[in-house]
Amino acid sequence: MKNEIEILLVEDNPNDAELALRALKKNNLSNNVVRACDGEEALDYIFARKSYKSDNSLNIPKLILLDLKLPKIDGLEVLKVIKADPVTKLIPVVVLTSSHEERDMVESYSLGVNSYIVKPVNFDNFIDSVREIGFYWLLLNQQPDIKDLIK
Amino acid sequence: MKNEKGTGADDNFSFSDIFDLNDIQHIQDLFADxxxxxxxxxxxxxxxxxxxxxxxxxxxEIIRKTEIGLKNCLNSDAEIGRPNSSGPTIRPCFSCGLWDAGASIIVGDRHLANWLVGQVKNDDLDREKIIEYAKIIGADEKKFIAALEDVTVMSKEKFFKVAQMLFAIANELSSKAYQNRQLIKSVHDRNQAEDELIKSEILNRTLIKHLPQRIFIKDTDxxxxxxxxxYSKDLGINSNDIVGRNDFDFFSNELAEKYRKDDQDxxxxxxxxxxxEKYAISNRERWTHVNKVPYRDADGKIVGVLGIFEDITERKLAEEELRISHEKxxxxxxxxxxxTLIIEEDSTISLANHECFSLxxxxxxxxxxxxxxxxVETESLQNMIKNHNLRRIDPSLAPKKYEVKLIHKNGETRYAMLDIGMVHGSxxxxxxILDITDRILAEKALLAKAEELERFNRLMLGRELKMIELKKEIIELSKISGKNVNASGDISTDITKKKLEEQTLVQRTMEQQRELSNKKKTEKELKNSNNHSETTKIATINLLEDIKLEMEQRKKVEKEVKKLNSELEKRVNERTSQLEEVNSELQAFAYSVSHDLRAPLRAIDGFSKFILEDYSSKLDDEGRRLLGLIRSNTIKMDKLITDILSLSRVTRSEQKKSKIDMTKMALSMFNEAASDENKRKMKFVIEELPDTYADATYIKQVWINLISNAVKFSSLKKVPKITIGGYSEEGRHVYYVRDNGEGFNPEYTHKLFGVFQRLHGADEFEGTGVGLAIVQRIIHRHGGTVWAEGKEGKGATFYFSLPSKRN
Structure with a gap:
């Protein structure tokens, strides 16, 4: 597999997606990003269904950035599905949302989210957050090689 | 030369330590001859x-016999023999003026001696000047001159050659002596090392021989x-015979192979x-602790393996026993x-079982x-300490079992029965500890019930007494009238029948007795007088009617009450569900605010930033300033949303109350709210505050909001001053935050706590106008009040109160 996907960005709002992609680009993280516009597309991508059908049974990004409020299947539901599968539950999922709600945080963490980041309104801070997420999850943090597990 | 005298291993040596004086004398004599x-x-x-x-x-005989002459001679010898690496020193003697030459004998870097030759003359010397020396040293001039005549004549060339030879021999002597000395030293060092080696060898052998551990050394093979x-005894062989053999000679192939593998590793x-590992010695299974280390030669090369075994079977067994007993x-x-707890002498808990958790x-x-x-609750504690001390004097002095009150983590009191035993020798x-809370509470409840019952009984007695009397009267009346009045017996319920049988009990009351006797009198009167019987009958019927009426009335009221109750319940339910609906709507609204309102804001800020970055060259300063304003306003809007949400959260969430150390909390919130720079120039006073019982998260918010307001509004003062204080008055604790800042116009006091109400322009002081509204909402939810005092330019004091009663 060439050009391994590093980040799956699940974001319905096109503006937010553009901001996030620009923030990733600023931190040289935008080369291998796939964007899913809703929860259903995110799951289709990960489980290689419909338009993402391929030889692989699963697509394993190195990191999933997940918005919570999504059309069709919402973020918490997506998280639940990812964390229920023995293989995909190993993918780090960072919730990147506008919601400060305690309820959402508690729910996300009980479903096994790896990080919960509130999107700052200030774009400069947003870039900082994205840089730190990328640095931490793609460089600093060590994780098992999931692709080995699928074979 | 000698080397036997003086071990000379140190650097403190003299000429005679190095040279044999006889040898030296001999060389010197030969040389002179x-x-x-x-x-x-x-x-x-x-x-x-x-x-x-x-x-x-x-x-x-002439020069050295005079005092001055001898002194000068010694000085001259010292001077001429002074170390000179280039060659011999050759010059007329500093004393008499004859030719002299000298060379030093130096060993290592020590100048040990001077070798001098000379006392010859030739025409190069000034004879007259030599003769003058006789006067200087006070010698007899005639004898002096005669002796001078006898002095050996030697040409200058020859004397120079002699001096060169002297220098060569002296140097040779020096270097030989130095080598000799090094030799002595190294021999000495070696002897010492050998001594130590032997000593350590003996020590090692003794050690190895007597150590209880099994020790062996094997080669690389x-x-x-x-x-x-x-060790060899274990193997059943003499320790001398073991050399050259290997483990295959003593152990099973399997074991020997394993040992070999360890060795090679x-x-x-x-x-x-x-x-x-387990180790079989003469069919007995033993546990051994094995330590194998590389065995190296003097150069550090590994030439084998050194093994040390220790029989730890006893230890293992003991450990196992200990483990089993510990587990048991x-x-x-x-x-x-x-x-169950184990308590140390100083009352520290050293062990607690799982049951303690639920207790x-x-x-x-x-x-x-x-x-x-x-x-342990304070009142029980005194008793417990007394018992604790008594028990340590003599266990029989203190009761083995007694009751105490314990305090549960959640603050509840638990009743417990302690049963205490001492561990002997410690x-x-x-x-x-048996939790008897339920029993005690049940007892208490039972007691309360019993009291209630008694009260009720007492209440009923009065009424039933009347019934009994009535019934009696009726019976009496029936006797008198001769009519069957069974119908009126209907009013006697089962209870009254029973009570009738228990009349004796009723009669115990004095008052009742008196009443009874009065009635009896009446009965007697009735009995005696038939004339009165009709009157009594009518009265009885009236009384019965009254009772009937009263009962009906009561039934009716009860029915109404029931109806009202159920209506009320219905209304409460309705209201609750309405409230729940509103609440959930509010939650949905808040959720949507936090998510949906922020997204466009983020887009505005982000895209403004894009313009600033991507089109910077096409924008002038004004354009950039305006974009900057857009961005700063989005941040303000975000702050507003955050504040509104936290305001709504106060209303929505449930309270989790606990005891709060208000002094500590206010102080830490001050440290959070005031920057270091604020603190440097500010005068800050905090008084002792009464503790309270409230939801800590929210009370923190109250302090933060009030203190940051005080910091903000006093920040323009030269010396800002903030005082935090509090006091208790009936039913409530009052707290306040006072500052010497901008203050406010008292006319607008009522506006202070409203949402979005600001009494200062945004240019003067930043803020969203929600902080005090949040404070008010939190305090109201706790059943307290907020108020403020202040004057324009003269500072402000914000008060809040909390009920002092826990509920």
Whole structure:
């Protein structure tokens, strides 16, 4: 597999997606990003269904950035599905949302989210957050090689 | 030369330590004889070491016999013998003026002696000047001149050659002596090292022989080189015979192979291996602790393996027994079914079983290491301490079982029955604790019920008494009238029948008795007088009617009450569900605010930033400033949303109350709200505040909001001053935050706590106008009030109160 996907960005709002992609680009993280516009597309991508059908049974990004409020299947539901599968539950999922709600945080963490980041309104801070997420999850943090597990 | 005297291993040596004086004298004499010059060897200061050889009459008997002459001679010898690496020193003597030459003898870097030759003359010398010296030293001039005539004549060339030879021999002597000295030193060092080696060898052998451990050394091929006796004895062989054999000679192939593998591992990798294993000695299974280390030669090369075995069977068995006994003890301790503690003499808990958790609410980890007294209510504590002390004097002095009150982690009081035993030979005690809270509470409830019942009985008695009397009267009346009045017996219920039988009980009351006797009198009167019987009958019927009426009335009221109650309940339910609906709507609204309102804001800020970055060259300063304004306003909007949400959260969430140390909390919130710079120039006073019982998260918010307001509005003062204080008055605690800042116009006091109400322009002081509204909402939810005092430009004081009663 060439050009391994590093980040799956699940974001319905096109503006937010553009901001996030620009923030990733600023931190040289935008080369291998796939964007899913809703929860259903995110799951289709990960489980290689419909338009993402391929030889692989699963697509394993190195990191999933997940918005919570999504059309069709919402973020918490997506998280639940990812964390229920023995293989995909190993993918780090960072919730990147506008919601400060305690309820959402508690729910996300009980479903096994790896990080919960509130999107700052200030774009400069947003870039900082994205840089730190990328640095931490793609460089600093060590994780098992999931692709080995699928074979 | 000599080397036997003086071990000389140190650097403090003299000429005679290095040279044999006889040898030296002999060399000096031969040299003088062969060359015809006089010669002597002196210390560096000129003091003679050897006897003079071939000395002239002139020097020996004339010059050196005078005091001045001798002194000058010694000085001259010292001077001429001074170290000179380029060659011999040749010059007329500083004393008499005859030719002299000298060379130093230096060993290592020490100047040990001077070798001097000379006392010859030739035409190069000034004879007259020499003769003048007689006067200087006060010698007899005639004898002086005669002796001078006798002095050996030697050409200058020849004397120079003699001097060169002297220099060569002196140097040779010096270097030989130095080598000699090094030799002595190295021999000495080696002797010492050998001595030590022998000593350590003996020590090692003795050690190996007598150590209880099994010790062996094998070569790289795992063949034995050496073993101690105890090891070879285990193998059933003499320790001398073990050399050259290997483990296959003594152990099963399997074991020997394993040992060999261990050996090779140690040898190949240069590592130490340490492990415990079973080891069969004469069919007995033993546990051994094995330590194998690489065995190296003097150069550090690995030439084999050194093994040390220790028989640890006893230890293993003891450990196992200990483990089993510990497990047994642990499982008994854990399964006593009652909370059990082990308490040290100083009342520290050293062990607690799982049951303690359900009793106290604290986990085993939380309990262990704590003072046991911490969990006991104060009134029980005195008694417990007394018993604790008595028990340590004599266990029989204190009761084995007694009741105490414990405090559960959640603040509840638990009743417990302690059963205490001492651990013999230690200050420890075992306390098993039975939770009797339910029993005690049940008893109390029972008691209350019993009291209630008694009250009720007493109440009923009065009424039933009347009934009984009535019935009696009716019976009496029926007797009198001769009519059957069974119909009126209907009113006597089962209870009254029963009570009738228990009349004696009723009669116990004095009052009742009196009443009864009065009635009896009436009865008697009735009995006696038939005339009165009709009247009584009518009265009885009236009374019956009354009772009937009253009962009907009561039934009606009861019905109404029931109806009202159920209506009320219905309304409450309706209202509750309405409230729940509103609440959930509010939650949905808040959720949507936090998510949906923020997204466009983020887009505005982000895209403004894009313009600033991507089109910077096309924008002038004004354009950039305006974009900057857009961005700063989005941030303000975000702050507003955050504040509104936290305001709504106050209303929505449930309260979790706990005890709060308000002084500590206010102080830490001050530290959070005020920057270091604020603190530097500010005067800050905090008084002791009454503690309270409230939801800590929200009360923190109250402090933060009030203190940051005070900091903000006093920030323009030269010396800002903030005072935090509080006091208790009836039913409530009052707290305040006072500042000497901008203050406010008292006319607008009512506006202070409204949402979005600001009494200052945004240019003067930043803010969203929600902070005080949040404070008010939190305090109201706690059943308290907020108010403020202030004047424009004269500072402000914000107060809040909280009820002092817990509920």
């Amino acid at each position: 062969a060359t015809g010059v006089a010669s002597i060897i002196t210390y560096p200061d000129g003091t003679p070491i050897t006897r003079p050889s071939n000395f002239s009459w002139f020097c020996n 795992s063949k034995y080189i050496l073993s101690n006796e105890i 140690v040898i190949a990798n240069g590592i130490q291996k340490e492990f415990e 003890y642990q499982s008994i301790f854990e399964s006593t079914g009652t909370a 106290t609410g604290y986990s085993q980890e939380e309990l262990i290491g704590q003072k046991w007294t911490k969990y 200050g420890q005690s075992i306390v098993s």
